Each structure stands twice: as structure tokens, then as C-alpha cells.
Amino acid sequence: MTTAQFPIGSPFGAASTAQDILKGVNLSGKTAIVTGGYSGIGLEAARVLASAGVKVVVPARNIEKAKQTLADHPEILIEPMDLMDPTSVDAFAERFLAANKKLDILINNAGSMASPLARDARGNESQFSTNVLGHFQLTCRLWSALVAARGARVIALSSANHRIKVADFLHDPNFEHGEYDSWKAYANTKAANVLFAVALDSIGQRHGVRAFSVHPGGIFDTGLLRHTDVSLAIAAGMADKDGNAIIDPEKGWKTREQGAATMVWAATSTLLEGKGGVYCSDCEVGTQLAEDEGPLSTTGVTPGVKDSVNSGRLWQLCEQLTGARLD
Template sequence: MTTAQQPLPSGFGAAATAEEVIKGIDLTGKVAVVTGGYSGIGLETARVLRSAGAEVVVPARDEERARAALKDVPGAEIAHLDLLDPASIDAFAAKFLASGRPLHILVDSAGIMATPALTRDARGYEVQFATNHLGHFQLVKRLWPALTAAGGARVVSVSSRGIRFAGVDLDDLHFEHRAYEPFVAYGQSKTANALFAVELDRRGRGEGVRAFSVHPGTIIDTGLAKHLTAEAIRAAGAVDAEGRPVRDAARQMKTVPQGAATVVWCATSPQLAGLGGVYCENSDISPLVTPEGEAAWRAGAEIPGVLPYAVDPEAAARLWDVSERLIGA
């Protein structure tokens, strides 16, 4: 049964933190993998899951940096992974599968944003799409035996309201025929994250694997915005006149603990038992943005929710097929 793209409601709000949404949940005996788990909301997600008793594995391209970041998360396991290197993804997955552990929670949090110039990986793929979507797509495919062995697993794909910048252009994913624009490429990759969750949930729910995509909020002090100029950040209203991050959860300007809340809620909440394939924000399922709401948003209003093209099941199925071809599955 398809889950309705509408709030439950959960009882949580925009200002909820990861610790608040996981309160009372015991993850002893559960295993979680958190990509990007050594910075920003990924680090907070790893910390909170570990504090609830889960075994937490943090894949890292920079293992030394990861060890330093995770020094206050006792027991967190670090393993090498580079999402732009297919061989590295396969090696990480093979090592995890060899451990014989099931995988109950997979959080796809690692990502890059708005690289200023068109950059391609060794395969010729645009790097935001390759990192944010294809790397995680391949990781899920390779870890599938561990996910199905869990007897109930969740995959959380960290998307963004960046979906509003662009849909997925299946005819020119890698900007071979159109001018490159950093935020169009970012928006395409974030829409891909949301569509991935839709089709993954459809394919996986019969084997107990459910998937969700998440808008965590706008959190400027995570490192994700490293390619943005100070002027661009100020123009977006993300910092004040003194350069300090603006905090206003109602307008999605969140702290890191608030940003991690929806990720953790999707990964662990019993409220989502039997549900999946939906886009979530503010620790609840998001509403669909109506045409009237989209017009109001384009005029500057704060409109919550997800645009229909980012949760369209037909588009999700097409993206899945293309992604399989691109990784050689």
C-alpha cells in the first residue's frame, strides 16, 4: 500500500531536536551506517543513534578527520569509503557483508552542494549527481543482502528543499548539452535523492526495507555551504549583519540538532511502522505543495512541503533504471 504524502501529524515541530524525537527508543542490537557521519547533521545523527544503543558505522573518505570528529562518540566504527569511487563503494560493502551483520538503518547523509564550476568524476559524470545520488544508489544496491537480513530496515535519503531548484533531466544528467548552473545541478541531485526513496521503498517493502527522504532545514554552519560566497550566504538571509548564522526553525533556519531531528525520526520512529516512500520535514511527513502554494512560494512566502515532481512514482522508476545503467548494475 502506498503511503499518503501528507502529515500524520507526528506531534513534533520544526524546532524539535534529534534527542527529543528518539527519546524512549532503545536501539540495542541494531546496526546503523551513516554516510557523512563525521560532520554536520550526519555527525549528530551518528551520535544520537549511538547514544540510543545502536552499533554505528561511519564510512569516511578522510578517516583521520572522522576519528577526530567522532572522539566524543565512543564505540563508533570508522571504515573507508569514497562515494565518487565505485571500487571503494564495493570494497566497503564487501567488508560490511563479510562481518555477517544485518543492517537496520542506513542514513545517506554525505553530500556536496553548488560546486562553482562543472566538475566530472572519472566516468564523466557530474560530481553533485554522482556523489549525492549515484554513490548512495550503488551503496544501497551492494548492501542489499544486509538490509533484507535485518527483518525490518530503513533507508533515509537526506534530500533538501533544494529540490525546488530543479527536477531531474534524464536527457542531460551531466550537463553535456546545457549550460552548467551550480544550484540547478544541486537541485537535480536532491530531487534524485527524493525519487530514489520512492522507488526504493516500492521495491523493498516486500522484503521489509522501507525508505524515506528528508529535508533537514537550512543549516549554514555544517560545511555544506563551503562553495558559497559570503555575499551569497548573506543574500539568502542565512547569516545576520555580523556573519552569525540566523536561527529561526519556523523559517527552516535550524541548529544542527534540529536539522538532524527529521533524519533520526525517519530512521527510528515507531510512528512510521509500515509506512515509507515519502518525503519528510519537521519530523513529520510533508504535505504536497499545491499549484497555489508553489505560486505563493515563488512570490516569497514560506510554504512547507514537497513539489509533486520529486515524489512522482513514474519518474522514480525511470531514474532507477537509468541509475542502474550508469553504475553498470
């Protein structure tokens, strides 16, 4: 059953950290994959889940960097994988399935933001390839392990910057007909992440697999900003005039620890049992906005990305472009 896009009374909020979410919680026996789990908010999520007893696997494009950042956490397993390389995604999934019977939590966290125009080997725009298609293929390849968990959750990292005209995006997802705009491309992928969660949840719930999309908040200290001039962060209010991060969770500007909280909450909260397909923010189910156009909201989601027809079209597009299917 589709869950209403309405707050459910979470005891946590904008200032909560991932560690707050799992304080006193024992998740021994569960297995999780956190893509991008060796930097930024992904690293914090992986660390906190592991501290709660979860067997955490981190796929990494840069193995040496992953080994360095996870050096203090030898219990976290590192495996090679490049989301833009279909062969690499398949190889990772095969290795995981050979060693694990089930997957309780899949956090599709890795991503690229506002990068210059680049394309993968199949011609797909790089942000779309990384943020959407790679994670779609990974989820499909791991489907049998998710079903075997009998209660698995899949988390798709979205953003407040998801307000787009969905029809325009679905018509030209790879900027083959329109002029490339790096921020528009990013917003497209964040809208697609919500659509993905809606579609996956509608398919998965009868198998006990539920999906959620998550807005982590704005985190200045993260690798996502490597393609962004600091002046944009200053203009947005997430950094002061000297380029130092401004932390104000109620306005959406968070630390890494706070940024990781909502994905960990969506992946583990007992309040979400039997629920799915919803967009979450500030460790709570977000509100439903009235229209697709308008200013960004730190907690709301637009109707266009929650639409079942649009989500079905996105799912079909991903199948066509990747060749992946749920087995």
C-alpha cells in the same frame, strides 16, 4: 502500499532536536550506517543513534578528519569509503557484509552542494556522482543486509531546493548538453534523492525495506556551505549582516542538532511503521504541493518528484550509469 503524502500527527516539530527524538528510546541490537557521519548533521545523527545503543558505522572519505571529530565516540566505527569511487563503495560494502548479517538503518546523508564543475572517473558530474549515484550503488550493494533486517529503513537526504523540471534533469543529468549551473546541479540531485526514495520504497516494501526522503532544514554551520559565499546566506536570511547564523526553526533555519532530527525521526519513529516513500520535514510527513514550479517550501514536496514514472526513470538511469542492481 504507497503512503499518502500527508502529515500524520507527529509529536515533534521544527525546533525538535535529534536527542529529543530518541530521549528514553533504547535501540540496542540495531545497526546503522550514516554516510557523512563525521561532520555537520551527520555527525549529530551518528552520535545520537550511538547513544541510544545503535551500532553505528561511518564511512569516511577523510579518515583522519573522521577520527578527530569522532574521538569522543570510540563506539562509532569508521571505515574508508569515497562515494565518487565505485571501487571504494564496493570495498566498503564487502567489508560491512563480511562483519554484519543485517543493516537496520541506512542514512544516505553525505553530499556536496553548489560545487564547481568536476567529474568522476566515469564522467559523471560530481554532485550527481556523490549525492545520487554513489548512494544508489551503496544501497544496492548492501541490499541483502537491509532485507535480512526485516524492517530496515533507508533515508535519503533531500532539500527544499528540489523544485526542478524532472524531465529536463533526466534528459541531461551530467550537463553534457547544457551549460553547467552549480545550484541547478544541486537542485537536480535533491530532486533525485526524493525520486530514489519513492522508487526504492516501491521495490523494497515487499521485502520489509521502507525508504524515506528528508529535508533537514537550512543549517548554516555545516561543511556543505564551503562552496557558497556568505553573502548568499545573508541574502537568504540564514545569517545576519556580520555572517552569524540566524536560528529560526519555523522559517527553516536550524542548528545542527535540529537539522539532524528529521532524519533520525524518519529512521526510528514507530509512527512510520508500515509506511514509506514519503518526503519528511520538521519531524513530520510533509505536505503535497500542487505544482513543480514556484517558491521553495519548508515542508512541501512537488508532484514531479513523487511521480512513479519519473522515479522509475531515475532508477533505470542509476542502474545504467553505475551497473549496480538490487540482488
